Every structure is written in C-alpha cells, then in structure tokens.
Amino acid sequence: MRQFVFEDITSEEVARRTGVYTPLTDSVRQLLDAAIRTEVDPDTIRAAGELIDRATAMLRSAQTDGPHGVRYTADGTGMPWGNPAIGIRNAIAPPMVVTRDGDRLVADVVLGAAYEGPPGLVHGGICALLLDHILGEAASAMTGTLTLRYQRATPLGAVHLEAEVVATAGRKLTVRGSMSDADGITVTAEGIFIAPRLTMTERPDDREGP
Numbered sequence: 528m529r530q531f532v533f534e535d536i537t538s539e540e541v542a543r544r545t546g547v548y549t550p551l552t553d554s555v556r557q558l559l560d561a562a563i564r565t566e567v568d569p570d571t572i573r574a575a576g577e578l579i580d581r582a583t584a585m586l587r588s589a590q591t592d593g594p595h596g597v598r599y600t601a602d603g604t605g606m607p608w609g610n611p612a613i614g615i616r617n618a619i620a621p622p623m624v625v626t627r628d629g630d631r632l633v634a635d636v637v638l639g640a641a642y643e644g645p646p647g648l649v650h651g652g653i654c655a656l657l658l659d660h661i662l663g664e665a666a667s668a669m670t671g672t673l674t675l676r677y678q679r680a681t682p683l684g685a686v687h688l689e690a691e692v693v694a695t696a697g698r699k700l701t702v703r704g705s706m707s708d709a710d711g712i713t714v715t716a717e718g719i720f721i722a723p724r725l726t727m728t729e730r731p732d733d734r735e736g737p
C-alpha cells in the first residue's frame with residue numbers, strides 16, 4: 528500500500544507553494560466551467576484548444592511520474608493537494624474546505640455546472656464523493672461501507688455538509704453525515720470506516736516545488 532509521505536518543509540514554504548498553485552487551479556476551474564458553457568463558434572473553440580494545449584505542454588515540462596501523493600510536514604500539516612474533494616491543485620475539487628464545529632466536521636461548497644447530473648441538479652456521485660470525504664476525514668480512516676439515502680434532489684448551488692463519529696469499536700468507526708441546501712437535508716450518509724495501520728515515510732527523492 529502507498530504510504531503517507533513526509534516532506535521536511537516549513538509552514539512558510541507550505542504557504543508559499545499554496546500561493547503559487549491556488550491561482551493556477553482557480554484558472555483551470557474557470558476553464559472547466561467555460562468549456563461546458565461556451566457558445567462560441569468552432570474556429571474560436573479550435574483556437575482556444577491550441578492555447579490550452581500549449582499551456583499543458585508548459586506544465587508537463589517538469590512533473591511527477593505518478594499522482595501527487597498525500598504529503599505531510601513535520602508539524603503534521605497535511606498536503607493532500609491532488610485530492611478530488613479538497614485538493615488545492617485539483618480543479619475537479621470544488622474545493623471543499625472542511626472545518627471543525629465542536630464534535631462535527633462541516634463544509635460549505637458551491638457546486639456549479641461541472642457537477643450537474645439531472646438537469647440543474649447535483650450528480651449523485653458528486654454527493655457521494657463529498658460525503659465520503661467529509662465522513663472519512665471525521666474518522667481519519669478508510670471507507671469500509673458507505674450508505675447514502677438521497678432524500679430529495681440537490682439543486683446546483685450552495686450546499687452544506689456535516690459529519691460526526693457516532694460510535695467507535697477498535698479500528699472500526701461509525702460516522703453519520705448529511706448534505707443540505709437552504710431548504711434542509713437532501714442526502715443522509717452513514718459509513719463504517721476502518722482506521723488503517725499506516726506509517727509516515729521519508730520522501731523517496733528530493734523533488735522541489737516551484
């Protein structure tokens with residue numbers, strides 16, 4: 528199994544890299560939305576595609592061989608920057624920003640055109656992704672079994688997520704959570720999460736950020 532990876536960098540360096548990558552990811556997120564919603568003519572689409580290919584080639588001129596990985600600093604700061612729910616380097620991520628409110632984890636997210644399933648409504652798999660993530664983060668554990676009840680459709684727009692551990696038995700944690708819009712709960716979730724046996728490792732090489 529892949530391990531979490533330790534990176535010996537300061538919080539200032541984490542902040543510097545965050546400042547470098549966040550605007551790029553925001554731009555890519557805008558690009559995704561524009562690609563879905565554009566009504567320009569085919570020549571303009573082709574020209575835009577060529578520009579995007581050039582930008583992609585610039586970024587690919589130096590890149591990791593595989594996924595970003597989940598990296599941690601000495602003070603325990605996590606850098607899950609490729610994560611599709613919360614990753615600051617992943618334009619697929621809304622991104623969801625998870626905070627603690629007492630015993631619960633909470634997050635407020637705005638879901639736009641990139642997350643549409645039925646017309647004007649959030650794709651059910653996106654609800655599952657975000658709930659899986661926030662429940663998993665509440666447990667700090669791997670999803671074993673996740674059960675969702677889609678009580679009513681979730682309109683695109685602002686949604687609120689919550690998760691809380693309700694029982695622990697050895698490495699097994701039961702977590703409940705929900706997604707809601709301004710009118711109340713749209714999806715409820717219950718999961719059994721299994722705490723892994725994981726160790727931190729040194730980075731295999733000395734790759735530097737930008």
Ligand SMILES: CCCCCCCCCC(=O)SCCNC(=O)CCNC(=O)[C@H](O)C(C)(C)COP(=O)(O)OP(=O)(O)OC[C@H]1O[C@@H](n2cnc3c(N)ncnc32)[C@H](O)[C@@H]1OP(=O)(O)O
Nearest residue numbers: 659660663664667668669670671672697698699719721723
């Ligand atoms: C770690 C930090 C995470 C930060 C947040 C991330 C959130 C993202 C959440 C995810 O998306 S995780 C990715 C999706 N999940 C997976 O890929 C999990 C794939 N499955 C596995 O890796 C293993 O099957 C698993 C770790 C879940 C369990 O393997 P183990 O070898 O550790 O379990 P073991 O067989 O020792 O069983 C331990 C207990 O868990 C129970 N169990 C095992 N698998 C289960 C399962 N799938 N569902 C429910 N319970 C399960 C098992 O019955 C037993 O219960 P009892 O102690 O009561 O006997």
